[in-house]
Amino acid sequence: MKRLVERSEYLNFLKRHQDKPLIKVVSGVRRAGKSTLFQLFRDYLTETGVSDEAIISINFEDMAYDSLRDARSLYDYLIKKIAVKKKVYIFLDEIQHVENFERVVDSLFIKENVDLYITGSNAYFLSGEIATLLSGRYVELKMLPLSFSEFVEWKKQNEDDQPNAQYFNEYLKSSMPYTLFTETDQEALEYLQGVYSTVVLNDIVARLNVSDVRVLERLIETLFSSVGSLVTVNKIKNTLVSKGTSISNKTVEKYLQGILDSLILYEAKRYDVHGRELLDTQSKYYVVDSGLRRLILRDHHQDFGHVLENIVYLELLRRGNKVYVGKVDRYEVDFVAINAKQEVSYYQVALTTLDEAVLKRELRSLQAIKDSYPKYLLTLDEYNKEANFNGIKKMNVLDWLLSVDS
Template identity: 30%
Template sequence: MEKRVIKSLIIEKQNEIPTMEIMPRKLELEETCNYVFVGLRRAGKSYLMFQHIQELLLKKEVRIEEILYINFEDERIADIKVEELGLIVEAYHELYSYKPRIYLDEIQNIKGWEKFVRRLADSKYRIFITGSNAQMLSKEIYTTLGGRFIAKEIYPFSFPEYLKYQHFDLVANWEYNLKVKAELVKKFETYFYFGGFAETFPLKDKRSWLNSLFQKILLGDVISRNDIRNESSIRLIVKKLAESIMQPLALARILGVIKSAGCSLSYNTLVDYLQYLNDAYLIFGISNFSDKLSEKESIKKRYFFDNGLLNTFIIEPESKLLENLVAIELKKRYQEGVFYYKKNVEVDFYIPSMHSAIQVSLSLSQSDTREREVRALIKMSQAYPLKKLQIITWEEEDVVEEADLHIEVLPLWKWLLI
């Protein structure tokens, strides 16, 4: 790798970043810490780096010459070896005499990057790195980095962020303004079906972009990165997971589907494939709170990290997308502290730390559906001290008072704004 190439990349980004048009997202960082931004591809990790740089420039805390940004997916640096990473800092110091803030984008592409970054941290550089693989959060990497980094998982835009992008401000008493409410619901429908990838927002053909992104994630972040040769099986797994949103799915059941399709796959390989899909931030799973430890791992409800990606697989998607979007939001809010509950009764989501239980139902207009959803919450409350009970629907809003319980019924768009 030639230093002149690295120097041109450094200066190129120094020219670009200050003029980039960025919609600010909430970003709270400690002044003296290093960070790892990790999450789904195209979720906005790089733009959060750019946002942070622009904020520093605006506050005059740094000058642009003090910024060293490298994107490891740039084809001009794609063949750099781990032993050449030191050239990046050397090239910078041949240009400037400052001690830079260092931003390393998608560095997981370089095998063995951890020791290089650790060395920079030991030398008191302020460092920000991004990656599209959850392995960057593994214990092994944290051991190598020596506790010098704080990890932040980055998601596609939330519904409030989507509204902000669309310059849609909720004024006082907006709930009583029928025109504003109708426009809000219309915008929610687009977000509901096509998800939170900002690059899709101005596009007319969002589905093609989402299909292309899925192929990039599957082929690049899953199949190529993990040297998978049984491509047909992993594609079948993803399809089955999409079709099975809302339902607990045992590993044995997935194996049965694969074998019935004429593919051969071992139990251990299936476990590996599911982990690869998790690592690429394509899917995530939640366990049954009442299951034994072994069952918690082998039987899960699995969801997609974005509704737009899920919607590329399914027809008549409304019920699945409704529950999937609730699952995404709960994972954002409570990380690993989200479960479902199934023991004589089934409740879609249980958050023990909040003593909260949530049912998801497209509509409660049918009396038997309403009774089933309410009864499940009542029965669960007899086993656990629940303080907050909710039923999330497409458009209905109500309060159910039954068995000395207060159950909120909320439309999803409103729940996402709380």
């Protein structure tokens, strides 16, 4: 029997904050593994001596709990459960389905015998007034689908050993955890179609009251095909209009925010390296899973360089960075990563730099940066894969993805 994927980094986050007076919030796109993470943590609690009676778990996507999608009903239900117990661990999965859920969460937070864990599948469930109400009372884990390292570890534990390049080819098909358990590419695509449809219909169309779903889908297709390219709202609108879709800048902005809130797409803003400030003009967008991009753009010519760039972007997020597109004079750096300690590192991503002209082009933006922060050139090259160009460290991207100390 194939085992669940051990999301050790995410699991350690929950372990670190266990029993601390904070609400543990796990956010992430649908089917990224949030519910499985909770299951793994509940298993851990049981193994460390917590009784089954002290663990309360509700998944609001289960129809069995439809009657608890009202704040008062949920609160009354939970209060009865915790009234006579000492320490109680409460897991509320996909809590965005509960109207005014923040009132329940805030009320449970002040109970001394409650350790509270919640998940949500969109960014707006902790936005605005809700975030203000809970400010200072929660820690958030932003969960992504499988890293390449997690993917390879699971494959080695459950299947025959293969070269890393072969694993990477499989990883490109999808990083969604459940696809590991599908038998064929067609089955995986059918699963991804279900995920995509649920995100679009439940997290974007329903929330924004979209009347013409096809216009929204054309916008998503345009964004997916523009991965790794600098775009503006006006440029996106003009692209859609040129293809016969009538849409305004205001509607593009509205739909774009809804797509970002659904967490199937991430925005990387531009950052002036010399001025140390964000720039308002142009952004790049990256898809949460390469499999979803393949699903939507089946007949599209894949720019593999941008696909690789997409994977590096997500990995930098996993490693706890804020990630921007760098501007250095007239050059562009693929990524400026800033960690929690405000330490900066720079990354340039290319399929190969064995051609001298390509190498020169990829190095020049990093060479234009005059500070002493780490600079990396990530490629798929096997030959001369660990070169050093006056402090710019070249690495094979698969080695980098599998490294634990990069």
